[in-house]
Amino acid sequence: xxxxxxxxxxxxxxxxxxxxxxxxxxxxxxxxxxxxxxxxxxxxxxxxxxxxxxxxxxxxxxxxxxxxxxxxxxxxxxxxxxxxxxxxxxxxxxxxxxxxxxxxxxxxxxxxxxxxxxxxxxxxxxxxxxxxxxxxxxxxxxxxxxxxxxxxxxxxxxxxxxxxxxxxxxxxxxxxxxxxxxxxxxxxxxxxx
Amino acid sequence: xxxxxxxxxxxxxxxxxxxxxxxxxxxxxxxxxxxxxxxxxxxxxxxxxxxxxxxxxxxxxxxxxxxxxxxxxxxxxxxxxxxxxxxxxxxxxxxxxxxxxxxxxxxxxxxxxxxxxxxxxxxxxxxxxxxxxxxxxxxxxxxxxxxxxxxxxxxxxxxxxxxxxxxxxxxxxxxxxxxxxxxxxxxxxxxxxxxxxxxxxxxxxxxxxxxxxxxxxxxxxxxxxxxxxxxxxxxxxxxxxxxxxxxxxxxxxxxxxxxxxxxxxxxxxxxxxxxxxxxxxxxxxxxxxxxxxxxxxxxxxxxxxxxxxxxxxxxxxxxxxxxxxxxxxxxxxxxxxxxxxxx
Numbered sequence: 235x236x237x238x239x240x241x242x243x244x245x246x247x248x249x250x251x252x253x254x255x256x257x258x259x260x261x262x263x264x265x266x267x268x269x270x271x272x273x274x275x276x277x278x279x280x281x282x283x284x285x286x287x288x289x290x291x292x293x294x295x296x297x298x299x300x301x302x303x304x305x306x307x308x309x310x311x312x313x314x315x316x317x318x319x320x321x322x323x324x325x326x327x328x329x330x331x332x333x334x335x336x337x338x339x340x341x342x343x344x345x346x347x348x349x350x351x352x353x354x355x356x357x358x359x360x361x362x363x364x365x366x367x368x369x370x371x372x373x374x375x376x377x378x379x380x381x382x383x384x385x386x387x388x389x390x391x392x393x394x395x396x397x398x399x400x401x402x403x404x405x406x407x408x409x410x411x412x413x414x415x416x417x418x419x420x421x422x423x424x425x426x427x
Numbered sequence: 428x429x430x431x432x433x434x435x436x437x438x439x440x441x442x443x444x445x446x447x448x449x450x451x452x453x454x455x456x457x458x459x460x461x462x463x464x465x466x467x468x469x470x471x472x473x474x475x476x477x478x479x480x481x482x483x484x485x486x487x488x489x490x491x492x493x494x495x496x497x498x499x500x501x502x503x504x505x506x507x508x509x510x511x512x513x514x515x516x517x518x519x520x521x522x523x524x525x526x527x528x529x530x531x532x533x534x535x536x537x538x539x540x541x542x543x544x545x546x547x548x549x550x551x552x553x554x555x556x557x558x559x560x561x562x563x564x565x566x567x568x569x570x571x572x573x574x575x576x577x578x579x580x581x582x583x584x585x586x587x588x589x590x591x592x593x594x595x596x597x598x599x600x601x602x603x604x605x606x607x608x609x610x611x612x613x614x615x616x617x618x619x620x621x622x623x624x625x626x627x628x629x630x631x632x633x634x635x636x637x638x639x640x641x642x643x644x645x646x647x648x649x650x651x652x653x654x655x656x657x658x659x660x661x662x663x664x665x666x667x668x669x670x671x672x673x674x675x676x677x678x679x680x681x682x683x684x685x686x687x688x689x690x691x692x693x694x695x696x697x698x699x700x701x702x703x704x705x706x707x708x709x710x711x712x713x714x715x716x717x718x719x720x721x722x723x724x725x726x727x728x729x730x731x732x733x734x735x736x737x738x739x740x741x742x743x744x745x746x747x748x749x750x751x752x753x754x755x756x757x758x759x760x761x762x763x764x765x766x767x768x769x770x
Binding site: 267270271274275278279282283287296299300303304305307308309311312313314322325326329333367368371382383385386387391392393397398400402403404405406407408410411414417418 | 440444445446471472475476478479480482486487492495496498499500502503504598629630631632633634635636637644693694697701724726727728730731761764
């Protein structure tokens with residue numbers, strides 16, 4: 235049973251004017267829809283970035299981002315009170331991605347539709363190298379890709395990843411090692427560095 | 428003719444992943460300043476990370492973000508549960524239906540009258556002798572409250588009843604077309620084993636977790652018992668414990684304190700490694716390998732044991748365990764690193 239309060243209930247604020255993540259989660263657990271909006275405003279970009287990189291499919295990503303925040307709302311009362319909830323949200327997104335059991339292997343056509351940021355020095359080489367990297371990333375197993383993105387892109391510690399994915403930290407290490415090895419081999423095979 | 432690679436090359440990745448601390452970290456950082464190969468390796472790993480961060484993520488425009496925000500709040504206002512279930516692949520649903528039919532047919536054979544059955548609408552519950560539990564109905568939802576002990580539950584969704592929720596001492600569990608067993612002791616959930624269908628396990632302080640058919644969840648908590656002996660030899664593989672094997676329904680009471688718990692044993696060994704108690708970690712990993720040679724974490728344990736012995740300064744022990752790792756996992760994830768350590 236979800237208890238709801240008025241949607242415009244004002245959020246509790248800290249001295250600096252910024253509502254803390256644990257406070258937002260407490261309000262969300264109490265059914266305040268405004269707290270969900272605040273959480274979304276704060277972390278939608280990070281969650282979406284993680285999901286898009288993991289799936290290479292922006293359309294799919296929208297549904298997964300939605301599902302991530304709804305799952306967070308369902309679990310808000312069990313939030314452990316850490317000051318920042320971004321690792322927790324990334325963990326929920328990763329769990330949803332794993333659950334989906336849908337192949338992340340996308341065609342190169344899909345990959346080529348990804349926008350690539352140009353660099354000033356050698357744009358053609360950079361674009362080529364990045365395309366190779368994206369191809370190699372998509373070819374990684376889902377488990378390795380999620381672990382690698384959580385570590386190298388989202389900056390989660392190995393302990394945080396282990397907790398989020400409910401796996402031993404040693405497995406995080408081995409997945410990271412294997413993922414980097416596969417990416418490096420792929421890059422070397424394609425002539426990149 | 429190329430020079431032999433630096434034997435400390437693997438430490439670049441260990442440093443990046445937070446596996447080096449204190450004196451080890453300082454030692455390797457000093458080494459990097461003098462070793463061009465390791466310096467290049469550190470730089471290569473950083474370059475790879477930079478490249479990953481530069482992969483486009485197709486940033487959404489402001490209008491799209493606002494539209495998605497509205498959709499999210501509307502979904503939250505409607506229902507918190509239905510949207511999450513949209514992600515369930517259709518073939519899984521069909522598999523679940525087929526599994527339920529199969530289970531229903533088997534049910535007549537498996538559910539024996541001598542096993543203290545207690546039924547709540549749409550669910551069959553078998554409790555062990557020590558279980559303390561109750562059940563109640565809220566609207567169209569069944570709720571079972573488990574204080575302690577072990578329950579085996581089969582949920583029949585063909586009656587059109589809503590989902591069944593098992594309230595646990597430290598969270599709850601929702602069935603999704605399911606036959607499963609759940610145990611709790613000492614105020615904590617100690618085991619969830621799913622036979623058919625799936626369950627969603629929601630424990631306080633943890634992300635929600637789906638446990639699928641044939642899977643068993645046990646908590647990652649340190650084992651209460653301390654490790655006794657010193658050196659534990661690396662075991663020969665043998666037919667032994669499989670964490671995914673389900674207990675036979677109604678056969679034995681719930682888990683006791685002496686029951687094998689590979690997750691807890693592994694966590695205890697990892698905790699020892701994390702706090703720098705390397706001798707204890709090596710001993711516990713060795714014990715883990717002896718007791719659970721077929722466990723999915725066995726390779727992690729074998730590798731971590733090598734690292735623990737290296738940190739102890741036990742060079743001979745480290746080399747022996749590294750060679751054992753290579754013998755058991757000739758194509759293991761850590762082959763190159765352990766190979767370097769074995770020499």
